[in-house]
Amino acid sequence: MTHSTLAGAPFVATQNNALYLEGVELAALARTHGTPLFVYSKAAMLSALAAYQRGFAGRNARICYAMKANSSLAVLQVFAQAGCGFDIVSGGELQRVIVAGGDAAKVIFSGVGKTRTEMRQALEAGIACFNVESEAELEVLSEVAQSMGQRAPVSIRVNPNVDAKTHPYISTGLKGNKFGVAHERALQTYQRAASLPGLEVRGIDCHIGSQITESTPYLDAMDRVLDLVQAIEAAGIEIHHIDFGGGLGINYNGDTPPAADALWAQLLAKLDARGYGQRQLMIEPGRSLVGNAGVCLTEVLYLKPGEQKNFCIVDAAMNDLPRPAMYEAFHQIVPLAQRSGEAVTYDVVGPICESGDWLGRDRSLIVQTGDVLAVLSTGAYCMAMASNYNTRGRAAEILVDGDKAHVIRRRESFADQIACEALVR
Numbered sequence: 325m326t327h328s329t330l331a332g333a334p335f336v337a338t339q340n341n342a343l344y345l346e347g348v349e350l351a352a353l354a355r356t357h358g359t360p361l362f363v364y365s366k367a368a369m370l371s372a373l374a375a376y377q378r379g380f381a382g383r384n385a386r387i388c389y390a391m392k393a394n395s396s397l398a399v400l401q402v403f404a405q406a407g408c409g410f411d412i413v414s415g416g417e418l419q420r421v422i423v424a425g426g427d428a429a430k431v432i433f434s435g436v437g438k439t440r441t442e443m444r445q446a447l448e449a450g451i452a453c454f455n456v457e458s459e460a461e462l463e464v465l466s467e468v469a470q471s472m473g474q475r476a477p478v479s480i481r482v483n484p485n486v487d488a489k490t491h492p493y494i495s496t497g498l499k500g501n502k503f504g505v506a507h508e509r510a511l512q513t514y515q516r517a518a519s520l521p522g523l524e525v526r527g528i529d530c531h532i533g534s535q536i537t538e539s540t541p542y543l544d545a546m547d548r549v550l551d552l553v554q555a556i557e558a559a560g561i562e563i564h565h566i567d568f569g570g571g572l573g574i575n576y577n578g579d580t581p582p583a584a585d586a587l588w589a590q591l592l593a594k595l596d597a598r599g600y601g602q603r604q605l606m607i608e609p610g611r612s613l614v615g616n617a618g619v620c621l622t623e624v625l626y627l628k629p630g631e632q633k634n635f636c637i638v639d640a641a642m643n644d645l646p647r648p649a650m651y652e653a654f655h656q657i658v659p660l661a662q663r664s665g666e667a668v669t670y671d672v673v674g675p676i677c678e679s680g681d682w683l684g685r686d687r688s689l690i691v692q693t694g695d696v697l698a699v700l701s702t703g704a705y706c707m708a709m710a711s712n713y714n715t716r717g718r719a720a721e722i723l724v725d726g727d728k729a730h731v732i733r734r735r736e737s738f739a740d741q742i743a744c745e746a747l748v749r
């Protein structure tokens with residue numbers, strides 16, 4: 325089998341004019357399970373994880389999968405079995421970790437708006453650390469922990485004010501963002517945390533954005549964070565672990581982010597040079613562990629030629645694949661079978677009643693009605709953001725492992741969709 329050179333699909337290969345994910349033919353999956361259909365490669369996930377593991381060989385480091393990227397239970401199971409911890413952003417995500425067989429003691433809890441109920445739930449489960457994002461949250465967490473006779477382990481998310489050079493909606497480390505505590509206020513906030521009876525200061529963390537394709541923002545952020553560690557420890561507050569967040573980009577369309585091991589070689593060299601190489605390290609990668617492991621299969625419903633544009637109308641839509649509508653994101657779109665003939669330029673769009681419902685613009689394709697297309701690099705922030713808009717049931721999901729294909733989520737039925745609703749009586 326020859327591995328294809330498709331950007332963003334490292335485990336997709338062509339054999340006899342058919343596309344395979346690992347040992348499974350994608351067209352056969354579409355026939356058996358219908359479309360739209362998400363298909364993930366376990367080997368691709370483990371290979372992405374292995375790059376981080378190589379990077380951290382011999383170090384005291386924990387990889388916490390930022391599960392909001394793809395929180396399907398069987399995906400969590402893959403990472404739990406590989407020894408990962410999890411970065412969660414809600415009580416619901418914590419419950420998913422536990423159902424999937426993950427270890428609550430390896431969970432860190434991020435997010436600007438944790439509720440008291442979620443704090444209590446996380447304390448009961450015995451998570452490793454709360455990444456606290458404001459002074460107000462510190463006060464509430466201390467109160468909640470005290471009421472349970474506990475001390476909550478905390479790290480404070482600091483905002484290093486570096487430009488991650490990514491889409492404004494997924495850039496989180498600049499002063500104008502809602503995330504974290506300003507660099508200038510960090511020491512003060514740590515002193516407050518150390519004085520509160522329900523808290524135990526454990527670490528420091530930052531997360532500067534997502535789909536970052538350069539090393540420089542990470543190196544800059546690391547310098548800023550280490551400056552703070554120095555200042556906080558000089559004030560007598562010990563920092564046990566340093567958490568550098570997630571955000572490493574993937575190849576969607578010829579993007580060239582550094583490989584995880586190469587990035588960490590650079591970052592560890594800096595840590596060593598500044599004397600922090602033996603600290604406990606944590607990271608929270610999401611997209612870079614799952615993004616290129618998934619494809620979404622969708623059938624061509626209609627071809628609609630137009631005066632200005634030709635439309636290729638498919639059965640997947642913005643409720644399945646929200647990234648183009650939300651961030652004008654690019655996903656490669658490739659037909660499962662190569663046809664001969666003349667390519668036509670299409671906008672690939674879904675059936676939803678919104679002009680924002682497009683999956684790809686100005687794509688050159690040779691397709692006919694009934695053909696199946698693969699939308700690539702759809703393992704992250706696709707199914708996890710899917711909705712029922714237009715009363716569309718969410719897609720099914722398949723996990724491929726070698727030549728085996730496991731259904732990990734059945735297609736959502738109409739009954740599933742209305743299960744929580746009631747008529748007025």
Ligand SMILES: *Cc1c(COP(=O)(O)O)cnc(C)c1O
Nearest residue numbers: 390434534570571608609610611
């Ligand atoms: C979303 C998020 C991550 C993961 O980001 P990726 O770009 O998917 O790696 C990590 N940490 C925090 C706090 C986040 O909000």
